[in-house]
Amino acid sequence: MVEKRADARRNQATLLSAAAAAFVEAGVNVPVRDIAARAGVGVGTIYRHFPTRADLIVAVYHHQIEACAEAGPALLAAAETPHAALAEWIGLFVDFLVTKHGLAGAFHSDDAAFQKLHSYFLDRLLPVCADLLKAAADAGEIRPDVGALELMRGVGNLCIGDGDDPRYNARRMVGFLIMGLHT
Amino acid sequence: MVEKRADARRNQATLLSAAAAAFVEAGVNVPVRDIAARAGVGVGTIYRHFPTRADLIVAVYHHQIEACAEAGPALLAAAETPHAALAEWIGLFVDFLVTKHGLAGAFHSDDAAFQKLHSYFLDRLLPVCADLLKAAADAGEIRPDVGALELMRGVGNLCIGDGDDPRYNARRMVGFLIMGLHT
DNA sequence: CCAACATACGGAACGGTGTTCCGTTTACCA
DNA sequence: TGGTAAACGGAACACCGTTCCGTATGTTGG
Numbered sequence: 001m002v003e004k005r006a007d008a009r010r011n012q013a014t015l016l017s018a019a020a021a022a023f024v025e026a027g028v029n030v031p032v033r034d035i036a037a038r039a040g041v042g043v044g045t046i047y048r049h050f051p052t053r054a055d056l057i058v059a060v061y062h063h064q065i066e067a068c069a070e071a072g073p074a075l076l077a078a079a080e081t082p083h084a085a086l087a088e089w090i091g092l093f094v095d096f097l098v099t100k101h102g103l104a105g106a107f108h109s110d111d112a113a114f115q116k117l118h119s120y121f122l123d124r125l126l127p128v129c130a131d132l133l134k135a136a137a138d139a140g141e142i143r144p145d146v147g148a149l150e151l152m153r154g155v156g157n158l159c160i161g162d163g164d165d166p167r168y169n170a171r172r173m174v175g176f177l178i179m180g181l182h183t
Numbered sequence: 184m185v186e187k188r189a190d191a192r193r194n195q196a197t198l199l200s201a202a203a204a205a206f207v208e209a210g211v212n213v214p215v216r217d218i219a220a221r222a223g224v225g226v227g228t229i230y231r232h233f234p235t236r237a238d239l240i241v242a243v244y245h246h247q248i249e250a251c252a253e254a255g256p257a258l259l260a261a262a263e264t265p266h267a268a269l270a271e272w273i274g275l276f277v278d279f280l281v282t283k284h285g286l287a288g289a290f291h292s293d294d295a296a297f298q299k300l301h302s303y304f305l306d307r308l309l310p311v312c313a314d315l316l317k318a319a320a321d322a323g324e325i326r327p328d329v330g331a332l333e334l335m336r337g338v339g340n341l342c343i344g345d346g347d348d349p350r351y352n353a354r355r356m357v358g359f360l361i362m363g364l365h366t
Numbered sequence: 367c368c369a370a371c372a373t374a375c376g377g378a379a380c381g382g383t384g385t386t387c388c389g390t391t392t393a394c395c396a
Numbered sequence: 397t398g399g400t401a402a403a404c405g406g407a408a409c410a411c412c413g414t415t416c417c418g419t420a421t422g423t424t425g426g
Binding site for chain 3: 004005007008011036041042043044045048
Binding site for chain 1: 288291293329330332333336337340341342343344347348350351352355356358359360361362363364365
């Protein structure tokens with residue numbers, strides 16, 4: 001196992017751009033064939049590089065997820081109170097989700113193909129969220145029995161469908177939820 | 184508009200039972216062919232009686248939705264405070280949603296086929312919810328700017344995936360959301 | 367530079383699902 | 397009981413995810 005072939009590396013990069021563009025235009029559930037056509041490759045090439053849709057999504061949004069994860073400690077240090085830091089960090093997470101059409105829905109799908117997406121989000125963001133929650137709980141600002149997983153799932157769920165109907169605003173609802181955590 | 188043929192009426196009833204059973208066993212997204220097979224009819228017969236899946240879902244759950252709608256005023260009269268009535272009524276709504284695998288997801292799908300489902304829920308339940316909200320707001324228990332539609336969408340969203348993961352409890356999250364409405 | 371080998375590619379093919387359409391059957395009524 | 401309109405069944409089509417294998421191509425040792 002040495003280096004990958006040059007055309008393979010090129011195709012992988014092409015696919016990432018094509019997928020990113022397709023996700024923006026048609027949502028993360030855009031047909032595989034559309035992505036392949038955009039990239040000018042066959043569908044087999046997609047599956048070779050990204051066995052599941054989750055792999056592709058993770059690859060496309062990797063940087064943004066990292067940025068979100070890394071922002072946690074910084075917010076905690078900078079904010080007035082741990083609860084404010086929590087609220088701001090959740091805001092970042094919501095911003096990320098609502099700008100990706102359909103991602104919030106995919107995130108919570110029980111489809112086995114999305115298991116990897118689920119795991120990646122949780123591995124990377126759950127500890128950050130848990131730290132923020134703990135800090136807020138230790139400061140006595142929120143009830144101490146709130147789990148990071150249930151909070152992130154709840155927030156993710158609230159983001160589903162944001163933008164489909166101007167009368168529904170996910171940020172507002174998430175704000176109410178965070179308010180509801182107060183002691 | 185005359186009378187429908189006897190076999191048509193019979194098939195419609197058979198389909199309703201078959202669909203109800205199929206929904207329980209395999210969720211509201213069970214394949215059309217499975218429902219047809221259960222009922223012992225062809226797929227054409229389903230589409231003739233229920234042009235969209237939403238029509239079938241509405242027909243199956245009509246009584247439960249009515250019961251939920253009618254419970255609103257009763258709860259308002261019986262509860263200690265309007266806020267408590269609101270919480271209890273939302274509890275009924277959540278109970279309804281989480282016991283129907285996949286219904287919460289379908290409810291908020293942007294698929295055009297589910298438009299009818301959306302409308303029906305909203306037509307029937309939105310006024311009830313609005314009354315409860317207004318009572319609570321008039322009593323000064325909650326902020327006055329909460330819309331019935333955004334609340335119901337938020338609550339519906341929080342119900343998605345309940346039961347898939349024992350660590351996520353929709354009722355708990357909805358409870359936090361309702362708490363967050365307090366002034 | 368050139369085989370020859372491993373790697374990667376393309377897209378046909380398959381299975382599953384929603385939806386339509388039309389030849390056939392059946393209920394109703396005169 | 398025969399004729400008609402309503403209703404039925406399921407084949408057929410479209411779309412999508414996924415697999416698979418014959419073909420093409422980059423790599424490398426000679």
